[in-house]
Amino acid sequence: MSVRKQFRTALCGLVLAGFVVTTTQGPAAASPVADRAAKVPAVTRAEDAVARSLARSLADSAWRAETDRAVAGGREVGLSALAGTSRTRAAASLAAEVAAADRSVLAAKGLSARTGGLLTVSLTGAADSGRAPLVAVAPSDDEAAPVTAYDTNGRAHTLDPSRTPDVPVYVVGIDGAKAVEAGVRVLERELAAAGVSTTAAPAAAPAATADTGFWTSRITSVRLDDDKETWIKGDAEIFSIVSGFGLDGKVRVDTVTHPYLDDAETTYYPNQILVNWSQYKYNLADVVMMEDDGDTNYSALAKAIAAALLTIADLGAYVPLVDPVVDAIPSSFWTDDADFVDAWYTLARETTGVRDGAGGNGRFTFDRYWVSAL
Incomplete structure (x- = not known):
């Protein structure tokens, strides 16, 4: 039984118990105002x-x-x-x-x-x-x-x-930019504490790579058709969850913020590194892009993602991780908490040019970029 189902079962038991008590003591008046406020x-x-x-x-x-x-x-x-x-x-x-x-x-x-x-x-x-x-x-x-x-x-x-x-x-x-910056640190720290490799707890890169440099996938341009914002909300606060298998064969998650991605139907040219391939076992990774709408609880999001990803084992071949990440997002996050923007399945180290998101809402243009060691 899932944690959510266990909680719902316990809650139903409490409600039924409360009903028995109140009906034996007389009818209890409901408070629609209090009920609405609680939601x-x-x-x-x-x-x-x-x-x-x-x-x-x-x-x-x-x-x-x-x-x-x-x-x-x-x-x-x-x-x-x-x-x-x-x-x-x-x-x-x-x-x-x-x-x-x-x-x-x-x-x-x-x-x-x-x-x-x-x-x-x-x-x-x-x-x-x-x-x-x-x-x-x-x-x-x-x-x-x-x-x-x-x-x-x-x-x-x-x-x-x-x-x-x-x-x-x-x-x-x-302050969305400030919240996302602090939030992704919480996300990575709590994922690391749960046993998921992240930037906060990276797996060591091979010595040869550390000596010479590493390949990355770099965003040369990005465009969104819908940034999930109305006029009153102003700029969007976008971040991406990059997932794959680390060098130790365990699931790895990295977060990337996109503070420049303010408006829909506008093309941005950030030259931003999205994936550092020296931290991944395979030459494939997945990307889930999200938008913080204000009520995002990053600690809860980290716990949900960790619980889902830690059940996935490396069986010697790459397993796409978009669906487990999306499925792990709490149901409340589909209203005003961290809206799903789009996802990119099996982004390869060799990927270049335009890649549309699976939902048709986002479009990345990539190039391969070599980062030389100092």
């Missing part, structure tokens, strides 16, 4: 609470002027630092709430407190319209769901996610 991801709850507080704080004209200057020109700034350095009364009150929310976000994403604050604020919409501002949080998934925004009285308004609003809208979000 909202912790990161989204933290963002929403901060958005409402930020909206109220912007009634202070001096604090709003500081915020306007900070986010001018489309800049995204750390909310904790912004509120913490302001001398306005409104910001002082907000800073404590932001600090608490940041702690909740880090815990929900499986990241260390040393990562620092992740909550950010940016400005979109009609910034120069002169109209009263709203503060919003991106929807909890990538469907065209209505966007909730708050005014300076804390009242909620609904915005159309498919149309840029005609009022100034401050958007509370997550």
